[in-house]
Amino acid sequence: MSEDPVVTALRTALSAAPDPSLHLALGDRLTVLGRHSEALQAFQQVLAANPTDTEALTRAAQAAESAGDAAKAIGYRTLLTALGAADAQHAPTAVPLTPEGESPAGGPGLRLVGAEEPPPPAGIRFDDVGGLEAVKKRIEMSFLAPIRNPSLFKAYGKAIKGGMLLYGPPGCGKTHIARATAGEVGARFESIGLIDIIDMYLGESEKRLHEMFEQARRTGPTVLFLDELDAIGQKRSQLRHSAGRNVVNQLLVELDGLDSSAGVYVIAATNHPWDVDPALKRPGRFDRTVLVTPPDAAARAHILARHMEGRPHQGLDFAVLAAKTQGYSGADLVHLADTATERVIEEVLAGKAQRSVSMADFGAALKEVVSSTGPWIEMARNYALYANEGGAYDDLAAWLKKR
Ligand SMILES: Nc1ncnc2c1ncn2[C@@H]1O[C@H](COP(=O)(O)OP(=O)(O)OP(=O)(O)O)[C@@H](O)[C@H]1O
Ligand SMILES: [Mg+2]
Numbered sequence: 001m002s003e004d005p006v007v008t009a010l011r012t013a014l015s016a017a018p019d020p021s022l023h024l025a026l027g028d029r030l031t032v033l034g035r036h037s038e039a040l041q042a043f044q045q046v047l048a049a050n051p052t053d054t055e056a057l058t059r060a061a062q063a064a065e066s067a068g069d070a071a072k073a074i075g076y077r078t079l080l081t082a083l084g085a086a087d088a089q090h091a092p093t094a095v096p097l098t099p100e101g102e103s104p105a106g107g108p109g110l111r112l113v114g115a116e117e118p119p120p121p122a123g124i125r126f127d128d129v130g131g132l133e134a135v136k137k138r139i140e141m142s143f144l145a146p147i148r149n150p151s152l153f154k155a156y157g158k159a160i161k162g163g164m165l166l167y168g169p170p171g172c173g174k175t176h177i178a179r180a181t182a183g184e185v186g187a188r189f190e191s192i193g194l195i196d197i198i199d200m201y202l203g204e205s206e207k208r209l210h211e212m213f214e215q216a217r218r219t220g221p222t223v224l225f226l227d228e229l230d231a232i233g234q235k236r237s238q239l240r241h242s243a244g245r246n247v248v249n250q251l252l253v254e255l256d257g258l259d260s261s262a263g264v265y266v267i268a269a270t271n272h273p274w275d276v277d278p279a280l281k282r283p284g285r286f287d288r289t290v291l292v293t294p295p296d297a298a299a300r301a302h303i304l305a306r307h308m309e310g311r312p313h314q315g316l317d318f319a320v321l322a323a324k325t326q327g328y329s330g331a332d333l334v335h336l337a338d339t340a341t342e343r344v345i346e347e348v349l350a351g352k353a354q355r356s357v358s359m360a361d362f363g364a365a366l367k368e369v370v371s372s373t374g375p376w377i378e379m380a381r382n383y384a385l386y387a388n389e390g391g392a393y394d395d396l397a398a399w400l401k402k403r
Pocket of ligand 1: 175
């Protein structure tokens, strides 16, 4: 197998000038390629010259962990804690060096970590997702923990396998939590709009889908997000276009062929789980169907507070606002906070003095922005009542009852 061109380029550059930022970039690239022991060596080069370099320590800890050397990882983390580095356990992974055209952030291609250009903001984390504790726990066990403790999971013969199907009303955080999953471990996030695949690559959809899975396998820890699974996963017999049918078949092949060591985790999402092809729900595929509910009161307060962070506000009682927004989706809450804020901005633009966003602004915004989850919940109720074969929607039924 020929060497990765980016690795070659960095090694050449390093032989000319052993710059620490180049070592970091090389380590990051090797991490992306899943070559964790080599990545660790690169980070150790930096530490040899400067043993207290927190960036190198953070990455070395992660590389050691991924390479299965828990003792070393603990050593680096202890040092980090001793140095007072913020949140040594969960220090964000640097944005990896990615070849042209596969930039995870959708930004320009080749990017050197540690070069003049400031790194883009780290991805969102679980803490940015309000509520959904059960979903987070599921994801933790099936994807994050194996990445964080590879040797433990290896010892018990358990690997990342299969995927998770998230379903629920629009705007309640399916895409958001998939993104945050990648952010938790610095994995790549790749979203695949299945509708786009069918439309844009007519006749080539299967090939395109295969390429996307291939790329994820090659680049190491990746969260592959398949949005609108119902659209292609419709009971195959119902599909009018054979294009869609072929894509379903290809998807089955890809899911079955996912090598558990590849570190690829597939999260799919749908608003219509009842339309998803049953073949996709068999064990080893999307056998875990997880309900993503609208946020409860505590989560609503969290989402509102998070969204107002950094904006001038005064006297906001998030618990009171949470009590007034029952049934609001996360997206509704974001919209509410934005509407309240816009009210102040409009005033200032009209020449009034600058002021903070207040409860009164939220009061006005509450008249404009209403909950959007109602229609979905009504539809879901019917399925939970009349189409709950095999208990597929037990969690939905339980949640509806509790409401
Ligand atoms: N639980 C949540 N915590 C924090 N923010 C949330 C949450 N749910 C939704 N949001 C906010 O609402 C936006 C929309 O949510 P998201 O795109 O994840 O919804 P979705 O469930 O994927 O909806 P759809 O079914 O329409 O695709 C997010 O970008 C985020 O800002
Ligand atoms: Mg979504």
